[in-house]
Amino acid sequence: MSWATETRGLGLAGQGSTWRRVLSPTGNTGDAVFRVLMLLVALLMIGIVLAMVVALGADSMTSIRQFGFGFLTGQMWDPIKGEFGALPFVYGTIASSLIALLISVPFSLGIAVFLVEQAPSYVARPVGFLVELLAAIPSVVYGLWGIFVLAPVLRLYVEPPLAKVFGWLPLFRGSITGIGLLTGGIILAIMVTPIISAVVRDVLAAVPGSQREAALALGATKWEMIRVVLVNGAPGIAGAVILGLGRALGETMAVTMVIGNRPQISLSLFEPSYTIASAIANEFTEATGDLHLSALVELGLILFLVTFIVNGIARLLVWNVTRKTGGVGRAA
Amino acid sequence: MVNYSNADRMRRGISTLMTTLTGLCTLLAVGALLIILFYIAYRGLGAINLQFLIDRPRPVGEGGGIGNAILGSLLLLLISSAFGLPLGICVGIYLSEIGRGRFGGVVRFIVDTLTGIPSIVTGVFVYALVVLPMRHFSAMAGGVALALIMIPIVARTTEEMLKLVPHSMREGALALGAPQWRVILGVVVPAAAPGIATGAMLAIARVSGETAPLLFTAFGSRFFPESLNQPIASLTVQIYNYAISPYDEWHAQAWAATLVLMTLVLGINIIVRFLTRKKF
Amino acid sequence: MSVSKSIRLVACFTALASVLFSIACNGGGSSNGSVSLQGAGATFPNPLYQKWFSEYGKLHGNIKIDYQSIGSGGGIKQLKEQTVDFGASDAPMKDEDLKSAPGEILHIPTVLGAVIITYNLEGVKAPLKFSPDAIADIFLGKVKKWNDPKIAADNPGVTLPSTDITVVTRTESSGTSAVFTDYLSKVSPEWKEKVGAGTAPRWPVGISGKGNEGVTGQVKSTPNTIGYVELAYAVQNKLPVAQIKNSAGNYIDPSIDSVTAAAAASAGTIPDDLRVSITNGSGPQTYPISSYTYILVYKNQKDAAKGKALVDFLWWGIHDGEGFAKELQYAPLPADIVKRAEAKINSVTAGGTALR
Numbered sequence: 001m002s003w004a005t006e007t008r009g010l011g012l013a014g015q016g017s018t019w020r021r022v023l024s025p026t027g028n029t030g031d032a033v034f035r036v037l038m039l040l041v042a043l044l045m046i047g048i049v050l051a052m053v054v055a056l057g058a059d060s061m062t063s064i065r066q067f068g069f070g071f072l073t074g075q076m077w078d079p080i081k082g083e084f085g086a087l088p089f090v091y092g093t094i095a096s097s098l099i100a101l102l103i104s105v106p107f108s109l110g111i112a113v114f115l116v117e118q119a120p121s122y123v124a125r126p127v128g129f130l131v132e133l134l135a136a137i138p139s140v141v142y143g144l145w146g147i148f149v150l151a152p153v154l155r156l157y158v159e160p161p162l163a164k165v166f167g168w169l170p171l172f173r174g175s176i177t178g179i180g181l182l183t184g185g186i187i188l189a190i191m192v193t194p195i196i197s198a199v200v201r202d203v204l205a206a207v208p209g210s211q212r213e214a215a216l217a218l219g220a221t222k223w224e225m226i227r228v229v230l231v232n233g234a235p236g237i238a239g240a241v242i243l244g245l246g247r248a249l250g251e252t253m254a255v256t257m258v259i260g261n262r263p264q265i266s267l268s269l270f271e272p273s274y275t276i277a278s279a280i281a282n283e284f285t286e287a288t289g290d291l292h293l294s295a296l297v298e299l300g301l302i303l304f305l306v307t308f309i310v311n312g313i314a315r316l317l318v319w320n321v322t323r324k325t326g327g328v329g330r331a332a
Numbered sequence: 333m334v335n336y337s338n339a340d341r342m343r344r345g346i347s348t349l350m351t352t353l354t355g356l357c358t359l360l361a362v363g364a365l366l367i368i369l370f371y372i373a374y375r376g377l378g379a380i381n382l383q384f385l386i387d388r389p390r391p392v393g394e395g396g397g398i399g400n401a402i403l404g405s406l407l408l409l410l411i412s413s414a415f416g417l418p419l420g421i422c423v424g425i426y427l428s429e430i431g432r433g434r435f436g437g438v439v440r441f442i443v444d445t446l447t448g449i450p451s452i453v454t455g456v457f458v459y460a461l462v463v464l465p466m467r468h469f470s471a472m473a474g475g476v477a478l479a480l481i482m483i484p485i486v487a488r489t490t491e492e493m494l495k496l497v498p499h500s501m502r503e504g505a506l507a508l509g510a511p512q513w514r515v516i517l518g519v520v521v522p523a524a525a526p527g528i529a530t531g532a533m534l535a536i537a538r539v540s541g542e543t544a545p546l547l548f549t550a551f552g553s554r555f556f557p558e559s560l561n562q563p564i565a566s567l568t569v570q571i572y573n574y575a576i577s578p579y580d581e582w583h584a585q586a587w588a589a590t591l592v593l594m595t596l597v598l599g600i601n602i603i604v605r606f607l608t609r610k611k612f
Numbered sequence: 613m614s615v616s617k618s619i620r621l622v623a624c625f626t627a628l629a630s631v632l633f634s635i636a637c638n639g640g641g642s643s644n645g646s647v648s649l650q651g652a653g654a655t656f657p658n659p660l661y662q663k664w665f666s667e668y669g670k671l672h673g674n675i676k677i678d679y680q681s682i683g684s685g686g687g688i689k690q691l692k693e694q695t696v697d698f699g700a701s702d703a704p705m706k707d708e709d710l711k712s713a714p715g716e717i718l719h720i721p722t723v724l725g726a727v728i729i730t731y732n733l734e735g736v737k738a739p740l741k742f743s744p745d746a747i748a749d750i751f752l753g754k755v756k757k758w759n760d761p762k763i764a765a766d767n768p769g770v771t772l773p774s775t776d777i778t779v780v781t782r783t784e785s786s787g788t789s790a791v792f793t794d795y796l797s798k799v800s801p802e803w804k805e806k807v808g809a810g811t812a813p814r815w816p817v818g819i820s821g822k823g824n825e826g827v828t829g830q831v832k833s834t835p836n837t838i839g840y841v842e843l844a845y846a847v848q849n850k851l852p853v854a855q856i857k858n859s860a861g862n863y864i865d866p867s868i869d870s871v872t873a874a875a876a877a878s879a880g881t882i883p884d885d886l887r888v889s890i891t892n893g894s895g896p897q898t899y900p901i902s903s904y905t906y907i908l909v910y911k912n913q914k915d916a917a918k919g920k921a922l923v924d925f926l927w928w929g930i931h932d933g934e935g936f937a938k939e940l941q942y943a944p945l946p947a948d949i950v951k952r953a954e955a956k957i958n959s960v961t962a963g964g965t966a967l968r
Binding site for chain 2: 130
């Protein structure tokens with residue numbers, strides 16, 4: 001419903017100048033004031049985002065001019081010599097997020113399927129709420145738990161057996177400290193699972209019941225029926241996964257507390273790594289040289305652009321599927 | 333009598349297997365949550381006492397507490413809500429009631445972008461925008477950073493809540509001759525008010541757990557807040573500093589501070605859930 | 613709820629926002645006689661500084677000094693940005709940094725400390741000994757296991773495990789790192805060429821921790837680690853402290869005496885601005901990785917009240933404050949340095965007039 005069409009019928013169109021019509025289709029001054037205020041607020045939002053992009057871009061100009069595209073492929077991060085390359089951070093960010101998705105997606109799908117298809121509603125609502133509570137835990141608390149619980153557990157009970165059995169793979173070589181890419185990936189997995197599962201729940205709920213009934217009527221087992229539903233909601237599920245990816249890419253505190261903070265590219269999961277967000281958090285308040293600061297801001301710009309694109313794709317995929325149900329509070 | 337063939341048994345077997353697996357996944361997730369929460373309670377309760385809650389940090393070996401951090405976090409939430417809630421609600425009203433067509437689409441796109449910006453990038457932006465010109469770290473800067481994170485969340489929930497208000501209410505008010513602004517402010521918003529309030533509470537809960545943007549805006553302090561123009565402590569930054577320190581007594585304080593923070597965050601979430609149960 | 617209520621709500625919020633804003637603009641550094649100073653920087657002297665601020669606060673209740681230990685690099689940067697009133701750094705500022713600062717910055721030495729090697733090795737009781745070569749090779753990544761011949765050569769009779777060494781370095785820009793890499797550059801030409809000295813070197817190996825606190829935490833909680841921290845941190849956390857072979861060939865324990873000896877060894881070479889490195893000093897009892905640590909202030913203070921509080925505190929620090937140094941494992945300043953620091957403090961002005 002559009003207010004403009006509503007009020008056109010009142011015969012006000014054509015009265016006064018175009019500005020007046022835009023500002024106040026109804027001709028009422030209270031409306032004009034209200035609309036102007038709302039417009040200003042909306043413009044403020046646009047202004048803020050534009051300012052952010054401009055500020056990020058302007059401050060990274062020094063670094064962009066110095067390194068050009070080589071920044072993205074450079075492997076050295078050396079503040080003493082003034083050489084800055086983003087590749088170790090990009091690698092760390094992507095690797096930790098991918099590990100997180102690899103672990104999280106099967107679990108999230110399982111949770112969503114269970115809650116939508118199998119659990120009776122008196123179980124699904126409270127259990128669903130509990131899963132969503134995982135998203136409410138602050139990042140620094142995950143980091144704290146990671147340092148004191150997860151890292152020692154991995155160091156003592158998980159990584160040694162992995163090294164023994166799979167040590168021939170480059171993935172599981174290196175010294176075992178409990179701090180590294182694997183720990184970071186696991187913490188991220190726990191953090192994105194509630195988001196992915198919540199969105200997949202909405203997606204599955206939006207699949208029309210007729211699909212389920214048709215499958216069952218044709219003699220499908222419960223699991224085969226679920227498969228039909230999953231295929232039906234596939235674009236939305238893809239969107240949910242990408243949304244989780246977006247969240248994982250930007251995560252700062254929990255990751256920086258357990259990932260070891262070492263700018264290096266190594267295939268081993270046990271080795272420490274470094275993400276873009278962690279680098280900015282650790283080095284920003286003290287980057288003295290202009291080039292160092294500019295390189296950090298350029299890292300921030302890269303992160304901004306990547307999350308922007310990833311989130312855009314995710315919303316495109318998810319929006320189409322869940323528009324009808326109007327999910328509440330999914331402000332992931 | 334139905335005779336099941338081997339293929340049928342296989343299919344049913346797989347079905348049972350998969351449905352059990354999904355149940356296990358859920359169990360694992362809920363289990364993880366409970367493990368984390370119980371561990372926080374276990375470590376935190378041991379270190380919490382009244383002195384801890386009202387004292388400020390002291391040198392190692394002299395005890396100290398998180399009183400200033402609790403106050404600091406509350407102040408930061410107050411500042412960010414003062415800016416973030418009105419702006420967010422207004423944006424939500426705009427998106428739902430006024431912004432139609434291309435311009436509205438642009439604004440919605442911008443708000444979606446704001447939602448996805450990593451909080452550390454927001455912190456960098458506010459450092460350049462507020463801290464540098466003011467020439468000091470301040471609670472205001474921290475509040476502004478948190479407000480920027482809060483606005484898109486509040487805007488989206490407000491928009492969704494407003495959209496749920498039946499059109500008949502708007503039409504009825506218009507039919508009675510009310511101008512648009514009266515309809516929105518007097519009929520639609522009050523009808524959606526409970527939903528908007530819960531959305532605001534969820535945003536506050538979310539923002540109370542943020543650390544990264546505070547690192548270079550509010551910075552940190554060992555004293556009780558006296559002015560909004562100065563650096564201020566917060567629970568999250570304090571937890572971070574204590575967690576990476578080597579002192580056992582600071583670790584204990586980190587867990588206790590976590591317990592306080594989690595009580596706040598979980599408390600808000602559970603209250604919101606309780607309030608929204610009646611709706612659906 | 614009606615329109616008037618909505619308007620009242622919005623009005624409330626706006627009123628709240630404006631009240632907060634006005635508090636923000638009026639509340640400041642000095643009001644009703646109390647002064648608030650904001651400092652940031654080195655984690656190296658943080659245990660001592662926190663003791664100083666607490667004790668000084670007991671003597672002068674109206675002076676509040678807030679210090680955030682974020683690393684020397686952070687202290688230097690925030691001082692240059694003028695977002696803090698004073699900075700702190702173990703490594704003296706470089707010439708380029710001094711030139712690019714908005715005003716002249718003075719280095720006021722406060723105390724002496726030692727950068728020590730600490731480790732987490734089960735089953736090894738007595739403190740390990742290291743020669744400069746061994747340390748350089750460990751941190752270069754060439755020596756990978758604890759039972760490497762180089763380490764064994766320094767520690768005859770000690771059974772070393774065959775586990776991998778995990779090196780712990782500093783994440784952020786650190787004066788402690790600068791002192792340590794300065795030492796390594798002096799004793800190892802390979803280190804000087806490959807990595808160099810500075811606050812944020814490109815470490816060849818290792819995980820990293822934030823601040824002296826973070827490194828100590830890592831070493832304490834993870835077995836088979838080795839790291840470099842300020843002496844106070846290792847002692848406070850009951851971590852072992854290694855003996856290091858100095859330039860005279862003796863294995864020296866870091867202690868107040870051996871650090872004081874290092875300061876004495878360089879006594880004649882300290883330049884006018886007090887920026888000096890005293891690593892790898894000569895003398896039989898010198899601890900090779902010793903360092904001064906400095907508080908950095910602008911020579912010309914903008915706020916007279918704050919400036920006065922600052923110089924008074926610094927004066928107290930280099931005189932009465934030194935009394936707290938020993939119990940926290942820091943070595944007090946030698947008498948002649950105290951005199952020179954006094955001269956520097958006396959030269960701080962606000963609006964043209966000296967503050968002391």
